[in-house]
Amino acid sequence: MQLAVLGGFVVAGMAPLLHRWFGDRTPLMLALLPASMTIWLLGQWPAIASGETLLLEWAWVPGLDITLNFLIDGLAWLFAMLITVIGSLVLVYTGDYLRGHRDLPRFLVVIIAFMMSMLGLVLADNLVTLFVFWELTSITSFLLIGFNHADLSARKAAQQGLYVTVGGGLALLAGFVMLAVAGDSWSLSELTTRGDTLRDHALYPPLLFCLLIGAFTKSAQFPFHFWLPNAMAAPTPVSAYLHSATMVKAGIYLLARLHPALGGTEAWVTCLSLVGAVTMASGAFLAIQHTNIKKLLAYSTVMALGTLTLLLGIGTPGALVAFVTFLLAHSLYKGALFMVAGILDHETGTKDVTHMGGLRHVMPRTAAVATVAALSLAGLPPLLGFVGKELMLETVLAAERYRLLIVALAFVAAFLTLAVAAIVALKPFFGPPRRTPRSPHEAPAGMLLGPALLAGLSLLLGLAPGRLDTLVAATVGGLGVVDHEVHLALWHGINLPLLLSLASLALGLVVWYRWDRLRAYLARLAPLMARGPEAGYEALMAGMVAGAEWQTRMLQNGHMRNYLIVTLLTLLGLVGHALFFRHAPNLDASLDLYLHEAVVAGLMVAGAIAACVMRSRLAAVAAVGIMGFSIALTFVLFSAPDLAITQLLVETLTVILLVLVLFRLPRFATLSTPTERVRDLIVAGLCGMLVTLLMLSVLTGERLPRISDYLIANSQPQGHGHNIVNVILVDFRALDTLGEMFVLALAAIGVLAMLRFHAEASGTGRIPQRESDDG
Amino acid sequence: MEPLLAIAIGILFAAAIYMMLRRSIVKLVIGLMLLSNAANLLIFVSAGLTRGGPPLVPQGMAAPEGVVADPLPQALVLTAIVIAFGVLSFAVVLVRRAWEIVRADDLDRMRDTDT
Numbered sequence: 048m049q050l051a052v053l054g055g056f057v058v059a060g061m062a063p064l065l066h067r068w069f070g071d072r073t074p075l076m077l078a079l080l081p082a083s084m085t086i087w088l089l090g091q092w093p094a095i096a097s098g099e100t101l102l103l104e105w106a107w108v109p110g111l112d113i114t115l116n117f118l119i120d121g122l123a124w125l126f127a128m129l130i131t132v133i134g135s136l137v138l139v140y141t142g143d144y145l146r147g148h149r150d151l152p153r154f155l156v157v158i159i160a161f162m163m164s165m166l167g168l169v170l171a172d173n174l175v176t177l178f179v180f181w182e183l184t185s186i187t188s189f190l191l192i193g194f195n196h197a198d199l200s201a202r203k204a205a206q207q208g209l210y211v212t213v214g215g216g217l218a219l220l221a222g223f224v225m226l227a228v229a230g231d232s233w234s235l236s237e238l239t240t241r242g243d244t245l246r247d248h249a250l251y252p253p254l255l256f257c258l259l260i261g262a263f264t265k266s267a268q269f270p271f272h273f274w275l276p277n278a279m280a281a282p283t284p285v286s287a288y289l290h291s292a293t294m295v296k297a298g299i300y301l302l303a304r305l306h307p308a309l310g311g312t313e314a315w316v317t318c319l320s321l322v323g324a325v326t327m328a329s330g331a332f333l334a335i336q337h338t339n340i341k342k343l344l345a346y347s348t349v350m351a352l353g354t355l356t357l358l359l360g361i362g363t364p365g366a367l368v369a370f371v372t373f374l375l376a377h378s379l380y381k382g383a384l385f386m387v388a389g390i391l392d393h394e395t396g397t398k399d400v401t402h403m404g405g406l407r408h409v410m411p412r413t414a415a416v417a418t419v420a421a422l423s424l425a426g427l428p429p430l431l432g433f434v435g436k437e438l439m440l441e442t443v444l445a446a447e448r449y450r451l452l453i454v455a456l457a458f459v460a461a462f463l464t465l466a467v468a469a470i471v472a473l474k475p476f477f478g479p480p481r482r483t484p485r486s487p488h489e490a491p492a493g494m495l496l497g498p499a500l501l502a503g504l505s506l507l508l509g510l511a512p513g514r515l516d517t518l519v520a521a522t523v524g525g526l527g528v529v530d531h532e533v534h535l536a537l538w539h540g541i542n543l544p545l546l547l548s549l550a551s552l553a554l555g556l557v558v559w560y561r562w563d564r565l566r567a568y569l570a571r572l573a574p575l576m577a578r579g580p581e582a583g584y585e586a587l588m589a590g591m592v593a594g595a596e597w598q599t600r601m602l603q604n605g606h607m608r609n610y611l612i613v614t615l616l617t618l619l620g621l622v623g624h625a626l627f628f629r630h631a632p633n634l635d636a637s638l639d640l641y642l643h644e645a646v647v648a649g650l651m652v653a654g655a656i657a658a659c660v661m662r663s664r665l666a667a668v669a670a671v672g673i674m675g676f677s678i679a680l681t682f683v684l685f686s687a688p689d690l691a692i693t694q695l696l697v698e699t700l701t702v703i704l705l706v707l708v709l710f711r712l713p714r715f716a717t718l719s720t721p722t723e724r725v726r727d728l729i730v731a732g733l734c735g736m737l738v739t740l741l742m743l744s745v746l747t748g749e750r751l752p753r754i755s756d757y758l759i760a761n762s763q764p765q766g767h768g769h770n771i772v773n774v775i776l777v778d779f780r781a782l783d784t785l786g787e788m789f790v791l792a793l794a795a796i797g798v799l800a801m802l803r804f805h806a807e808a809s810g811t812g813r814i815p816q817r818e819s820d821d822g
Numbered sequence: 823m824e825p826l827l828a829i830a831i832g833i834l835f836a837a838a839i840y841m842m843l844r845r846s847i848v849k850l851v852i853g854l855m856l857l858s859n860a861a862n863l864l865i866f867v868s869a870g871l872t873r874g875g876p877p878l879v880p881q882g883m884a885a886p887e888g889v890v891a892d893p894l895p896q897a898l899v900l901t902a903i904v905i906a907f908g909v910l911s912f913a914v915v916l917v918r919r920a921w922e923i924v925r926a927d928d929l930d931r932m933r934d935t936d937t
């Protein structure tokens with residue numbers, strides 16, 4: 048399977064080539080890839096159904112505990128099936144939706160790459176591998192939302208989706224690292240067996256927080272929900288696939304996967320229940336304000352994602368059964384509805400439901416499919432959506448914490464969703480016909496196949512929910528609930544959930560009937576809505592740009608001395624801290640000196656200071672010369688004759704060079720203010736003091752064994768030289784000396800080139816050759 | 823003697839950094855010279871000082887008698903002195919070219935690379 052997933056990326060890369068050969072038939076051919084994976088997965092069904100867990104091993108970086116192991120249990124199987132089945136249908140759908148589109152090859156590359164990333168995400172057993180696939184889905188989602196890259200709003204939406212999900216991805220990475228540290232393993236299958244250790248670990252609160260941020264951003268939970276409706280700028284196959292059936296469920300998948308390891312604590316139940324319930328109600332509430340069919344569906348997806356989070360938060364076996372059923376039902380009907388929305392857009396040229404009407408006459412098959420899928424969305428019998436919703440209401444009514452609040456929010460979400468379903472199914476297809484930008488026809492077969500199949504499944508499974516018992520039991524097994532008797536049924540008798548459903552049906556129909564007036568009323572709330580989480584995101588982005596500008600102006604201002612000061616202050620801070628707090632500086636050095644030595648040192652210092660304060664350049668150069676000759680004298684006094692000779696020669700040459708070259712320049716002018724001079728003096732003085740202290744610590748500190756003893760002992764016997772310094776230079780470290788000669792030759796060439804250039808430019812032909820033999 | 827030289831080196835470093843923070847480009851070059859000298863001396867002194875024991879092997883012997891100065895830092899410093907001179911001569915010619923073109927000794931007036 049790993050090979051299939053990795054090979055899938057190769058196939059993605061080959062899509063443009065295939066397109067050149069096969070043209071518009073390419074999507075159909077590529078659909079064979081996920082379809083064959085579906086068949087493979089079906090082959091594993093008997094094992095999965097009996098509660099087994101398949102572990103496909105594949106070492107990747109053994110030294111770092113990173114594997115490409117795939118773990119297939121009921122949960123992973125269900126997700127993988129959704130990805131491959133809906134993926135195949137979406138590719139078939141794309142074949143007609145983007146027929147003849149100029150950028151079809153690019154689309155195919157990215158969507159196949161996404162498909163494989165998503166498969167990798169749900170199958171990966173290793174946290175690092177999971178994270179890599181997680182980020183790949185974010186990146187491919189970015190590329191797909193921005194598919195129409197000539198459109199500014201699509202680009203902005205793509206960027207927003209990327210920032211929100213990748214920002215969450217960073218938190219997720221931190222969470223994964225903490226999780227691996229706390230659980231002492233990078234393997235999900237091992238971590239899920241260490242729940243008790245993890246829940247009691249000191250890192251539990253921060254790691255839970257980071258993981259929840261990651262999952263909530265990916266799955267568009269409040270307050271990060273705003274990117275999902277904007278992502279509807281993508282072509283409809285993408286909305287149907289990534290932004291309703293698969294990618295946005297990655298966060299939910301992760302929460303479900305980690306439920307056995309982290310779930311059940313106070314923090315888990317509170318966070319997931321409240322965030323889920325608020326997302327659920329706000330998603331449904333925001334949905335009914337829109338007339339764009341894709342936005343309507345997107346907000347109802349937000350509502351569904353909230354529901355799933357809520358069910359995971361409640362976390363009882365019953366809640367998990369409801370979770371799996373609702374997840375499956377939602378993927379089926381929402382995929383179908385998005386594809387129907389794409390058909391409507393494709394055929395009528397508008398996405399606004401208030402501009403459509405009476406389409407059942409021209410496209411009866413689409414109308415039938417849409418009605419079935421919408422009934423499932425509404426949660427009406429005899430569809431799978433009804434089974435899912437009844438189970439959800441039952442669970443919510445039995446919630447142990449925040450029951451009243453959750454039930455109220457769930458009820459609001461239920462009747463608003465019903466209204467959304469009515470709007471989506473009834474507005475375009477029923478009522479009087481309206482003029483649309485394009486004259487509509489029945490959709491081509493390829494575009495009808497997907498939604499028809501998904502809606503048909505919703506209906507069949509709704510009529511016989513018992514068929515799902517084994518699947519749900521196996522999936523719940525992956526969530527850590529073993530041996531739970533699962534029995535799904537359409538009819539539970541007359542109970543409280545059914546009464547709630549009836550009430551929501553009535554209220555939902557009222558909302559649908561009064562929709563236009565309700566929208567007009569809600570439009571007055573627009574100023575309040577403008578202060579929502581999306582405004583926070585915009586402010587954050589603007590703040591980031593302003594912050595970057597500010598720090599660039601502060602730090603990258605082009606003034607060399609400012610860079611120098613920042614560097615020096617950093618050095619002072621770090622080294623000074625280490626010196627004083629790690630090794631208290633040792634200052635008890637014995638002072639033995641002779642007068643002449645002290646005089647030489649004094650001359651050296653006097654020369655350096657004079658070089659700084661002289662107003663004339665020549666005097667400054669002379670002062671530097673005095674310092675250089677004093678250093679040569681120091682070398683003489685302390686047994687370094689070679690150094691002394693070299694220093695004398697170089698110092699003489701330097702002074703000559705400076706006098707010759709700098710002679711033409713003007714006197715020093717006073718360029719800086721007194722304040723600047725005082726500031727520079729303080730920085731320079733502190734650096735000098737730091738160097739002195741460092742040296743004193745070094746001098747009184749412990750000596751390491753000297754390499755020099757070897758050099759001294761072997762200079763004559765092996766190097767055949769009596770001057771040890773010379774032997775080191777030309778024998779022991781001969782390669783260094785060779786490198787040094789190269790440097791000098793380069794400097795000489797540079798000097799010569801600059802002087803020649805000058806001569807040619809000014810035409811005087813005056814070329815001082817002397818500097819060319821510096822080395 | 824080492825503590826005294828340590829203080830002297832500190833002053834040399836301070837003088838070098840002060841000069842490198844000036845706006846005048848000639849002063850910057852002088853700062854560079856002070857800095858390379860100070861660094862050379864730092865390496866030399868850090869290894870410890872020895873009076874009257876140059877690292878030479880007397881004729882006819884395989885190793886020097888008695889205590890001699892550490893030859894390794896001397897070899898390093900010797901390399902450094904020569905390299906510093908190469909860098910300096912390059913920098914000085916560069917400064918002169920800059921002066922001929924910009925006619926300014928002020929770093930703040932060299933705002934772009936298009937002259």
